[in-house]
Amino acid sequence: MRGTSWWSRGQGRGWLTRARARPRGTRHRGDTAGLTSATEPETIAETIAETSTAAENGFAVLEKVLALPVSTWRYSWEEPHVRHLGPMAQDWWAAFGLGGSDTTIACADANGVALVSIQALHRRLAELQRRVDALAPQRGEAVPPEGNAPPAP
Template sequence: MKEHVARAWMQALVRMRPRQGASAAGLASDAVSGAVHGSDPVNGYQVLEQVVQLPVSTWRYHWDPPHVRHLGPMAQDWWKAFGVGENDRTICCTDANGVAVVAIQALHRELTELRNEVAALRAQSPPAHHPSGPGAADPG
């Protein structure tokens, strides 16, 4: 069974033209300006929230040997969360990369905002002093 699937996959890759994204390393995205239409902005915070809620598990395909495990969401959950790609049976690597990049960007913005807030709070606070109440160490 495994050899049959691998052979069918290789035959499909051989039939692909380079513009469709076949490469020695696997599949690649041809998403470049001018080659796509309908490019819309994305709310990174909403995508990040969907990523946080996305069920992730380890699993193996029926044809994998017992020692092989994969890590990731199920395609049906992915489709429900993001609604991108062709169907609810596969997760396109372009979409997975896009979701990851957008979520990282949202986390970076959030981290930057928190760092700025902490810096502002520190600037407003008097310098920290040592405790002098009950239980404090005697300085002398």
């Protein structure tokens, strides 16, 4: 199994998961957070197989992210010096209702929430920049060309 990759298809769920086997001589200590002998899981969405797709309101998702409790923690089997940063799965489930249960956070869901939040922040920042640019002539300032960062103070 050394260096082996394998793929499994979710039954009609439109995703594939690839996991690479652990190198020989290493043992599973339970530190993969529910991933069975996988060290690099990848989720691939198949557009043709996805069902019930809907656009998300990025600003609404962003508000949920802002209200989400985030803390440092460690798994009970890890050494005391090991720390992780993130939300608890129960809080994630209560905020977003994503995934299959309130005991895990799927990487695909965390990635999706992060990406839609980044998009919302970008839209908010672009709108604020437009407002600042509109006020610049009133203050006797030159408007920076589109796509350029404002000059440093």
